[in-house]
């Protein structure tokens with residue numbers, strides 16, 4: 209009897225905690241409201257099932273509690289019940305998976321005209337590369353990485369000469385423009401994550417992964433690493449400034465291009481290194 213009551217309290221308490229909890233997503237700042245919707249659908253389905261199962265257990269504990277002389281009946285098969293449970297479970301699982309497949313299709317389909325930038329993860333800082341005047345990023349190769357060329361740009365690629373490399377600083381992006389983010393890692397697996405953008409992807413050494421999003425409001429957003437990547441993992445923070453086009457262009461103008469910085473002309477930022 210006491211356990212049945214505890215189960216009811218767990219079900220009611222869980223629902224109240226969810227509804228009244230002050231901890232919820234940060235306000236969204238990108239086009240990925242669909243991702244929030246799929247999570248809400250999953251919350252609803254798993255929430256209803258959780259409450260139903262826990263209350264059913266409480267009901268059974270009360271209804272079939274021990275009484276003098278009462279005996280259990282043995283019923284090994286119940287075709288009807290098994291059909292119902294199979295159908296309801298199947299519909300529930302499909303309802304949780306199907307919206308994710310639709311969103312995934314959108315997530316990997318980059319819109320025409322999206323600008324391309326690159327984010328490089330490294331123990332334990334973020335670096336960024338933006339295309340210069342030609343609007344194209346040059347090629348890169350990990351074998352070109354050196355202290356003067358931290359992202360390993362190809363020095364003979366004409367498209368790379370005007371690329372803007374931001375090492376360990378802020379990333380700026382114009383509001384309202386779709387951006388395709390290419391992701392690389394120089395050492396271990398990292399994962400660039402800005403919670404407000406709702407989009408993230410692992411960056412895997414030896415591969416170029418990507419995601420895309422459209423920033424929908426201006427502001428400064430904190431970036432973090434969502435993949436445990438060593439002792440400095442918690443310090444692997446960065447910030448993304450979303451601003452209007454003219455502010456963005458003004459910022460871009462001030463950044464040194466690859467040719468300038470490899471000739472020792474741009475401001476040199478020392479990489480913060482952590483020791484254990």
Ligand SMILES: [Cu+2]
Nearest residue numbers: 398433437444
């Ligand atoms: Cu990391």
